[in-house]
Amino acid sequence: MTLDVIGQLDTAHLPILLLLGFALFGGALGARFFQRLRIPQVVGYIAIGLLLGESGVKIIPLEAVVNFRQLNYFALGIIGFLVGGELKSSIFKKYGKQFMAILLGEGLAAFFLVGIATGLFVFFIMGNFTVALAAGIVFGAIASATDPASTIDVLWEYRSRGVLTTGLIAIVALDDALAMTLYGLGTTAAGMLMGGSESLGQAMAKIGIELFGAIGLGIAAGFVLNFILRHLHQPDKTLAVAIGSILLVIATSVIVGMDVILATMAMGVVLINIAPRRSKELFEIVRSFSSPIYVIFFVLVGARLGLANMPVWMWGIVGLYVFFRTAGKMVGTYVGARITGAASSVRKYGGMGLFAQGGVAVGLSIMASQHLGSHMVSEDLSLGDMIIFCVTATTLIVQVVGPPMVKLAIRLAGESGMNITREDLIQSYTVADVMNRNAACLAESDSFAKIMKVISETDSMTYPVVDEQRNLLGIITIQELKGGLGNKGLADLLVAYDLMQPAVDIATEQMPLADAMTRMQEQSLEYLPVLESPVDGQQGKFAGLLEFRHTERLLSKEIIRRQEAAVDQEQAELIRENIRKKSRAVEKS
Amino acid sequence: MDLKSYLTEDNVLVCDATSKAELLGELSALLAGSLGIKTDELLDAVLRREKLMSTGVGNGLAVPHVRIDGIKRSSLAVAVCKQGVADYESMDKQPVYIVVLIAAPQGQHETYIRLLAAVADVLKDDETRQFVLDAETPAEVYGILLESKES
Numbered sequence: 001m002t003l004d005v006i007g008q009l010d011t012a013h014l015p016i017l018l019l020l021g022f023a024l025f026g027g028a029l030g031a032r033f034f035q036r037l038r039i040p041q042v043v044g045y046i047a048i049g050l051l052l053g054e055s056g057v058k059i060i061p062l063e064a065v066v067n068f069r070q071l072n073y074f075a076l077g078i079i080g081f082l083v084g085g086e087l088k089s090s091i092f093k094k095y096g097k098q099f100m101a102i103l104l105g106e107g108l109a110a111f112f113l114v115g116i117a118t119g120l121f122v123f124f125i126m127g128n129f130t131v132a133l134a135a136g137i138v139f140g141a142i143a144s145a146t147d148p149a150s151t152i153d154v155l156w157e158y159r160s161r162g163v164l165t166t167g168l169i170a171i172v173a174l175d176d177a178l179a180m181t182l183y184g185l186g187t188t189a190a191g192m193l194m195g196g197s198e199s200l201g202q203a204m205a206k207i208g209i210e211l212f213g214a215i216g217l218g219i220a221a222g223f224v225l226n227f228i229l230r231h232l233h234q235p236d237k238t239l240a241v242a243i244g245s246i247l248l249v250i251a252t253s254v255i256v257g258m259d260v261i262l263a264t265m266a267m268g269v270v271l272i273n274i275a276p277r278r279s280k281e282l283f284e285i286v287r288s289f290s291s292p293i294y295v296i297f298f299v300l301v302g303a304r305l306g307l308a309n310m311p312v313w314m315w316g317i318v319g320l321y322v323f324f325r326t327a328g329k330m331v332g333t334y335v336g337a338r339i340t341g342a343a344s345s346v347r348k349y350g351g352m353g354l355f356a357q358g359g360v361a362v363g364l365s366i367m368a369s370q371h372l373g374s375h376m377v378s379e380d381l382s383l384g385d386m387i388i389f390c391v392t393a394t395t396l397i398v399q400v401v402g403p404p405m406v407k408l409a410i411r412l413a414g415e416s417g418m419n420i421t422r423e424d425l426i427q428s429y430t431v432a433d434v435m436n437r438n439a440a441c442l443a444e445s446d447s448f449a450k451i452m453k454v455i456s457e458t459d460s461m462t463y464p465v466v467d468e469q470r471n472l473l474g475i476i477t478i479q480e481l482k483g484g485l486g487n488k489g490l491a492d493l494l495v496a497y498d499l500m501q502p503a504v505d506i507a508t509e510q511m512p513l514a515d516a517m518t519r520m521q522e523q524s525l526e527y528l529p530v531l532e533s534p535v536d537g538q539q540g541k542f543a544g545l546l547e548f549r550h551t552e553r554l555l556s557k558e559i560i561r562r563q564e565a566a567v568d569q570e571q572a573e574l575i576r577e578n579i580r581k582k583s584r585a586v587e588k589s
Numbered sequence: 590m591d592l593k594s595y596l597t598e599d600n601v602l603v604c605d606a607t608s609k610a611e612l613l614g615e616l617s618a619l620l621a622g623s624l625g626i627k628t629d630e631l632l633d634a635v636l637r638r639e640k641l642m643s644t645g646v647g648n649g650l651a652v653p654h655v656r657i658d659g660i661k662r663s664s665l666a667v668a669v670c671k672q673g674v675a676d677y678e679s680m681d682k683q684p685v686y687i688v689v690l691i692a693a694p695q696g697q698h699e700t701y702i703r704l705l706a707a708v709a710d711v712l713k714d715d716e717t718r719q720f721v722l723d724a725e726t727p728a729e730v731y732g733i734l735l736e737s738k739e740s
Contacts, residue, residue: 445641480698490706492646492680497638498654498705501698 019064020296023303026052027295045295046399049302060303068300073260075297077250078290079149080261083173084218084268085283086166088276098342099170105336106171106354107144107178110328115140117320125313131383137186138368138387139317143325145179145364147356148172148261150399153294154406156287161419161563164345165410168353175354176261181207183364214258218266221249225267226275229282239285246286301399314386318393325398329354341580345413352409356402357395365391418562425555431516431546432509434554435530439545441466444473444497451476451496462527464542465500472529472542474500503529509543513551520548590707592665593735599623600666601727609677609685612668613639613653616690620666624692626659631692645679649722650712654691654705656698663693663700665708669721669730687712687721711737 026048034044052059119136123129151172155165184207225245232241246264253263271279330351337347368387376382410416420428440458442451442465454463455478463476476499507516507528520528527547532540600623606612617632624631634655638644645651651674666689673684689708693701712718717737724730 447642480702490702490709493644493652493654493705493709495642497641498656499702502695 016064016067019060022052022059023049023296023299024292027299031295045298046302046396049299050396051302052299053303060300065300065303068296071293072297072300073250073254074247075149075290075293076260077246077253077264078286078293079152080173080264081246081268082283082287082290083148083152083169083261084265084270085272085279086169087173087265087269087272089273098337098340098346099167099174101340102167102333102336102342102346102350103171103174103178104332105334105339106329106332106351107175107182109332109335110143110325111140111182113140113324113328114143114321117324118317121317121320125316135383135387138183138365139321139390141179141183141186142357142361142364142368142387142391143321143328144175144182145357145361146172146175146329146354147361147399147402148176149294149297150356150403151353151406154403155410158407158410158416159419159421159424160410160415160417162345162410162413162415163343164349164353164413165415165419167342167346167350168406168409171350171354173261173265177211177259179364180210180259180262183368184210209256210258211262213256214253214260214263215266217249217252217258218263218268219270221245221263222267222270223274226271226279229278230275238282239289242282242286243289301395314390315393317386317390318397321390321394322397325394326355345415349409349413352412353406355398355405357398361391361395418565420559420562422555422559425558426514426517427512429513430509431507431511431513431528431530432543434513434551435507435509435544435546436460436550437544439464441470441542442476442496442500443467444495444500446496448491448494448499451481451499455481460545460547462545462547464503464529464545465496466542470541471539472503472506472531473497475503475527475529476500477526506531507546508533508540516546517548517551520546590703592707592711595663595704596665596667596731596734597623598728598731600664601731602666602668603725603727603730604668604670605672606668606670607672607674609639609674612670612674612677612688613690616653616666616668616688620664620690620692623666624660624664626657630659631655631657635690643678643680645677645685646709647679647681647683648715649673649679649683649686649718651677651679651685651688652691652705652708652712653688654693654701656693656695656701658695660692660694663691663697663704665692665704666690667730667734669724671722687718 027045030044030048030051032044034047049060050056053065054062115136117136118139119132122135123132126132148169152169154160155168185204225242228241228245229238232238246267249263249267250260252258253260268283271282333351333354334347336342337350342350365388368384407416440454440460440463442454442463444465444467446454446465451463461478465473465476467473476496480499480501504525505519505523505528507519507530509530509532516528519525526549527545530543530546532543534540600619602615602619604612604615606615613635614628614632617635618628621628621631634657635653638655639653643651644653668688668690670686670688673686674688675684677685679685689712691701691704691708693704711734712721714737717733720733720737721730724733
């Protein structure tokens with residue numbers, strides 16, 4: 001019934017803003033739902049896209065998806081920029097050789113395994129060698145790509161940090177370039193085999209422009225943006241200037257036909273390396289701005305995937321593609337890591353983190369369909385359509401399987417949750433986790449002399465006054481004691497009861513720490529007395545004291561501990577690597 | 590701090606009370622009347638505070654003091670007991686002759702402490718205490734207390 005009504009809507013002409021609203025709202029809801037199931041949020045975005053798009057109720061029709069292509073470039077450009085921001089030169093110096101080896105290992109292994117398997121399969125079905133070879137090359141090239149967006153989204157969602165995380169970021173960022181190269185060479189070769197016109201030399205020149213032109217543009221834009229930011233002393237304009245320059249780089253890349261991700265990535269790399277401190281803040285701002293764009297991007301990825309009308313035998317290609325691509329990524333990563341002596345976590349779990357495929361794969365398949373669309377594999381199916389169908393299906397599969405595998409990989413490597421910020425940490429605590437349970441308490445009949453003794457023996461600024469049942473009666477702060485100092489006669493007159501004041505505000509043990517900290521900040525309080533949970537509507541007993549500065553210290557300490565743990569892990573891997581090298585050298589001699 | 594703002598002549602009492610209960614009752618009635626609250630309310634608060642620790646600080650002086658809801662300003666009442674109150678449980682275990690009751694609103698913590706300090710300052714002086722004891726009328730007591738602050 002509902003579906004009928006929706007079916008009658010002229011969905012192809014819904015206002016764009018309404019579609020964006022659906023995509024954002026639905027995507028966020030989907031993400032929340034999948035997060036509940038402990039599945040990375042990006043899967044939720046895509047699932048909602050499937051539901052709203054071609055494979056579902058068609059609220060977001062293919063036509064609209066095509067109209068949104070510009071937004072895809074925007075999303076990819078921002079992803080590239082943020083990825084660039086993760087790539088400090090020190091990382092390249094330290095791991096450059098390893099990452100290149102792993103990148104080539106996993107990319108080429110996936111390329112050859114998928115290429116050979118799908119090529120042979122197509123040959124058995126069609127019996128046409130050239131079509132089979134062309135299909136194999138294109139599938140292989142597309143298989144080498146990994147989706148940086150969803151992979152990195154998982155790494156950020158789970159606050160991952162460590163050598164595997166760094167490796168995954170560098171590799172997914174760079175293997176788009178590898179995929180483009182393989183694809184460019186592959187389609188040219190395939191086109192030539194099938195009687196196309198472009199020579200290998202022309203193809204190489206085109207790829208050269210696509211890749212190196214993009215890098216050159218990005219580097220230039222990075223220097224320009226840095227120059228502007230250095231002279232722009234208005235923080236509120238930073239975001240506009242940054243997004244503006246990212247958009248200009250994206251547009252230039254699209255117009256000239258260069259790789260968008262590579263261009264903005266080069267820009268990010270330049271910024272983080274020539275002005276690390278200034279640009280760190282910039283990357284934070286851009287990242288917080290990017291969230292709704294991501295959501296729309298991934299929802300549209302899902303909406304684009306049409307799964308109807310696929311011939312059954314094509315599922316054979318899909319199966320082979322997914323299986324051999326997975327095998328290629330795992331084996332290739334292992335071999336690349338082994339040869340260069342990379343950390344064991346990279347060797348063991350790196351391949352698992354490289355399954356996801358998304359926009360780039362679909363984009364390459366659409367390009368392939370344009371390049372090879374005129375070649376028919378059967379009477380009513382062109383090679384291009386076959387590639388689009390298959391890659392759509394495989395993308396869906398790996399995009400659903402990929403992100404959870406990234407999550408598993410970083411969890412197994414112990415890197416999940418290592419890159420936590422103060423805000424994340426606060427969110428994860430309740431008041432009970434950080435409050436001081438041993439706060440020195442006073443009784444209301446304690447004399448001034450007794451109070452002074454307690455204060456001199458402890459280092460608090462605040463002293464709760466409680467009765468024998470530990471019910472909170474009031475609070476004495478050092479500030480308020482001042483009036484009683486230096487007057488002997490007065491000191492004899494005062495007990496805690498005279499000096500205590502009612503607590504301005506109180507917290508309970510199970511209150512989220514974030515709430516309590518906000519309340520303290522809003523009221524400029526240095527402390528909050530904490531009560532146990534109320535029983536039968538009765539106010540709970542005094543449990544402890546939440547002290548602002550003490551809590552801040554605890555939070556800083558914990559953040560440093562986690563950061564050091566991540567660094568320790570990296571260093572331990574380096575030491576292990578050195579030992580391995582030395583033992584190998586000893587074996588040789 | 591000027592006691593004049595907190596003490597009126599009407600709130601000074603020269604009495605014959607000989608027990609703590611009787612004395613605090615009379616003094617509370619006097620101060621409650623001028624503050625416009627019920628005597629029992631003030632007296633209960635005073636007795637609750639006395640239970641924690643006696644406010645008889647020795648040398649014949651006691652300064653009962655409370656913070657109490659429902660009043661707008663801090664205020665004092667003074668009683669001079671010619672015969673002495675033996676059961677005040679003073680620190681030096683001697684009878685109490687001069688009693689200053691202080692009542693302050695909740696939320697005026699600073700004024701409250703400063704008022705306590707001011708009273709303690711004025712009456713720590715042996716001579717002033719003797720003058721107060723020798724005075725015959727409330728007006729005389731009032732005059733001595735204000736004068737001593739001025740000197």
